[in-house]
Amino acid sequence: xxxxxxxxxxxxxxxxxxxxxxxxxxxxxxxxxxxxxxxxxxxxxxxxxxxxxxxxxxxxxxxxxxxxxxxxxxxxxxxxxxxxxxxxxxxxxxxxxxxxxxxxxxxxxxxxxxxxxxxxxxxxxxxxxxxxxxxxxxxxxxxxxxxxxxxxxxxxxxxxxxxxxxxxxxxxxxxxxxxxxxxxxxxxxxxxxxxxxxxxxxxxxxxxxxxxxxxxxxxxxxxxxxxxxxxxxxxxxxxxxxxxxxxxxxxxxxxxxxxxxxxxxxxxxxxxxxxxxxxxxxxxxxxxxxxxxxxxxxxxxxxxxxxxxxxxxxxxxxxxxxxxxxxxxxxxxxxxxxxxxxxxxxxxxxxxxxxxxxxxxxxxxxxxxxxxxxxxxxxxxxxxxxxxxxxxxxxxxxxxxxxxxxxxxxxxxxxxxxxxxxxxxxxxxxxxxxxxxxxxxxxxxxxx
Numbered sequence: 354x355x356x357x358x359x360x361x362x363x364x365x366x367x368x369x370x371x372x373x374x375x376x377x378x379x380x381x382x383x384x385x386x387x388x389x390x391x392x393x394x395x396x397x398x399x400x401x402x403x404x405x406x407x408x409x410x411x412x413x414x415x416x417x418x419x420x421x422x423x424x425x426x427x428x429x430x431x432x433x434x435x436x437x438x439x440x441x442x443x444x445x446x447x448x449x450x451x452x453x454x455x456x457x458x459x460x461x462x463x464x465x466x467x468x469x470x471x472x473x474x475x476x477x478x479x480x481x482x483x484x485x486x487x488x489x490x491x492x493x494x495x496x497x498x499x500x501x502x503x504x505x506x507x508x509x510x511x512x513x514x515x516x517x518x519x520x521x522x523x524x525x526x527x528x529x530x531x532x533x534x535x536x537x538x539x540x541x542x543x544x545x546x547x548x549x550x551x552x553x554x555x556x557x558x559x560x561x562x563x564x565x566x567x568x569x570x571x572x573x574x575x576x577x578x579x580x581x582x583x584x585x586x587x588x589x590x591x592x593x594x595x596x597x598x599x600x601x602x603x604x605x606x607x608x609x610x611x612x613x614x615x616x617x618x619x620x621x622x623x624x625x626x627x628x629x630x631x632x633x634x635x636x637x638x639x640x641x642x643x644x645x646x647x648x649x650x651x652x653x654x655x656x657x658x659x660x661x662x663x664x665x666x667x668x669x670x671x672x673x674x675x676x677x678x679x680x681x682x683x684x685x686x687x688x689x690x691x692x693x694x695x696x697x698x699x700x701x702x703x704x705x706x707x708x709x710x711x712x713x714x715x716x717x718x719x720x721x722x723x724x725x726x727x728x729x730x731x732x733x734x735x736x737x738x739x740x741x742x743x744x745x746x747x748x749x750x751x752x753x754x755x756x757x758x759x760x761x762x763x764x765x766x767x768x769x770x771x772x773x774x775x776x777x778x779x780x781x782x783x784x785x786x787x788x789x790x791x792x793x794x795x796x797x798x799x800x801x
Contacts, residue, residue: 358370358371358513358650359434359435359513359649359650359653359654360653364662364665364666364669365669367650367666368643368646368647368650368666368669368670368673370513370515371510371513371515371646371647371649371650372515372642372643372646372647372670372673373515373646374515374516374518374519374646375510375515375518375519375642375643375645375646376639376642376643376646377519377523377642378506378515378518378519378522378523378642379638379639379641379642379645380635380638380639380642381519381522381523381526384526384530388526388529388530388533388550391533391695391696392533392534392537392538392547393405393537393543393544393547394628394696394697394698395537395538396537396538396543398543399620399621399624399697399699399702400480400481400484400620401484401543401544402624402627402628402696402697402702403480403481403620403623403624403627404477404481404484404485404488404544405484405485405488405544405547405627406612406623406624406626406627406628406630407475407476407477407481407485407612407623408475408485408488408489408492408544409608409627409630410475410604410606410608410609410612411464411471411475411489411492412492412499413602413604413608414460414602415457415460415492415493415496415499415500416499416500416503417598417599417600417602418453418456418457418460418496418500418598419453419499419500419501419502419503419504419598420503420504420507420594420597420598420600421456421504421590421591421594421595421597421598422449422452422453422456422500422504422508422590422594423449423503423504423505423506423507423508423594423597424507424593424594424597424598424731425449425589425590425591425592425593425594425595425597426445426446426448426449426504426507426508426511426590426594427507427508427510427511427648427649427652428511428589428593428594428648428652428731428732428734429441429445429586429589429590429593429734430442430445430446430508430511430512430573431511431512431648431649431651431652431653431656431732432652432653432655432656432732432733432734433445433656434511434512434572434649434652434653434656435652435653435654435655435656435657436656436657439572441586442512442572442573443572443573443574443576443579444574444579444580444581444583444586445586445589445590446508446566446573446574446575446579447574447575447576447577447579447580447581448580448581448582448586448587448590449504449505449508449590450501450505450566450575450580451575451577451580453497453500453501453504453505454497454500454501456500457496457497457498457499457500457501458496458497460493460496460500461493461494461496461497464489464493464496465490465493468486468489468490468493469486471489472485472486472489474609475609475612476609476612476613476616476623478616478620480620481620484543484544485544487543487544487545487548488544488545488547488548489548490548491545491548491549491551491552492548492551492552494552495551495552495553495555495556498552498555498556498558498559499552499555501555501559501562502521502522502525502555502558502559502562505518505521505559505562505566506518506521506522506558506562507645508573509521509562509565509566509571509573510645510646510648510649511648511649511652512571512572512573512649513649514565514571515646517562517565520561521558521561521562521565522558524557524558524561525554525555525556525557525558525561526554528550528553528554528557529550529551529553529554532546532549532550532553532554533546533547533550535550536549536550537550563575589734592734593731593734593739595740596731596739596740596742596744597731597739599740599744599748600744600746600747603744603746603747603748603751604747606747606748606752607747607748607751607752607755610752610755610756611626611755611767612626614755614759614767615764615767618764621699621701621702621705622705622764624697624699624702624705624706625693625701625702625703625704625705625706625708625709626705626706626709626768628693628696628697628702628706628710629693629705629706629707629709629710629713630709630713631696632685632692632693632696632706632710633685633710633713633714635681635685636678636681636682636685636714636717636720637720639677639681640674640677640678640720640721640724641721641724643670643673643674643677643721643724643725644670644674644721644724644725644727644728644729645724645728647666647667647670647725647728647729648728648729648731648732649732650666651663651666651667651728651729651732651733652732652733652734654666655732655733655734667725667729670725671721671722671725674721674722674724674725675718675719675721675722677721678717678718678719678720678721679717679718681717682714682717682718685710685711685714685717686711686714689706689707689708689710689711689714690703690707692707692710693706693707693710708768709768712768712769712771712772713771713772714772715769715772716771716772716775716776716779719775719776719779720775720779722779722782722783723742723746723775723778723779723782726742726779726782726783726785726786727739727742727782729786730742730782730785730786730789733789735789738785738786738789741781741785742778742781742782742785745774745777745778745781745782746774746775746778747774750774750777750778750781751770751771751774754770754773754774755767755770755771755774758770758773
């Protein structure tokens with residue numbers, strides 16, 4: 354455990370120690386996700402690019418399962434560290450490991466049973482069905498490793514080992530990026546090659562994390578002797594993990610609905626939105642990475658009752674995110690066409706993609722604030738607030754907006770739905786945070 358970062362370093366130094374490796378990890382994740390689209394795009398087949406975009410909701414669902422244990426487990430672990438409960442940390446991390454394996458196997462089995470209905474629901478047509486099925490079959494085979502990779506990147510970060518988490522993610526990304534051109538282009542495997550490379554990358558990450566957990570200087574454990582199912586552990590993991598995973602599930606649902614609305618206008622808008630969302634990941638993931646990096650620090654401060662340091666951490670994180678978001682938004686907005694052109698050469702797809710990317714960037718300067726609030730809610734164990742925010746951005750705010758706007762404004766309404774939902778969700782997050790801090794200060798003053 355990195356106690357010096359949690360208790361002694363200045364807020365900027367502590368945030369840098371935890372957030373910089375996490376931001377770098379998220380940048381690597383961006384390239385990891387962009388790689389599939391980029392190299393599939395080099396085939397010149399817009400249907401294969403569209404198929405990868407259509408398959409993304411299923412991939413997000415698998416990641417959502419990992420988030421149950423990753424976000425839920427890391428939240429409880431960071432608070433337990435703040436309270437000095439090291440044995441509880443070991444039992445929690447061991448539970449997340451074995452429960453993650455079981456959950457991944459269930460996901461794989463369910464997918465193979467329902468693969469064809471799933472493809473129909475996500476909007477695959479006669480041009481994309483075969484490509485999407487090939488991609489998802491291989492992804493399903495690697496479900497256990499995708500779940501564990503996503504979960505333990507968060508759990509290892511919870512004890513302050515942000516560099517270890519970053520190294521594992523980078524290793525998986527490098528493996529994926531190296532294999533992508535080999536399998537997609539040189540071996541002429543197309544989308545199948547992209548999926549296989551993704552799975553092998555996740556396997557590499559999991560192997561690295563496992564070696565660290567068995568041999569490294571860590572308070573975490575994957576030993577069977579620490580695996581114990583207790584009501585307390587399950588409750589603390591699920592009350593935070595389910596809202597966090599719900600965000601991914603709703604993201605999957607919203608992507609499915611988005612693709613179903615877009616496919617009415619043809620496969621090129623679907624491909625354009627897929628490229629735009631991949632490109633936009635740089636802005637989103639950099640800001641998410643900073644917020645995610647400070648999550649263990651927020652949880653530790655909350656667990657130890659240091660509300661003053663908690664507030665300082667959040668203020669500094671928000672300032673950094675606003676600055677980064679504004680700079681990236683300006684670069685993306687004015688360079689949209691050039692950025693989209695990197696992924697594909699089809700002029701119609703480029704036209705759609707550039708329009709969609711500019712629309713997505715409208716919330717770029719501010720979305721990082723919402724991420725800071727969101728991960729802070731999770732770190733503090735605030736299940737209700739975490740749930741409300743999770744179902745806002747991709748759920749009860751986004752879905753009504755996109756459905757109504759698509760009827761009123763057609764394609765333009767679909768394109769502008771996400772930035773509108775982002776801004777509304779930010780307002781909701783701010784109101785909830787003010788309420789939490791007031792209550793925490795009051796409890797602290799009363800000695801509760």
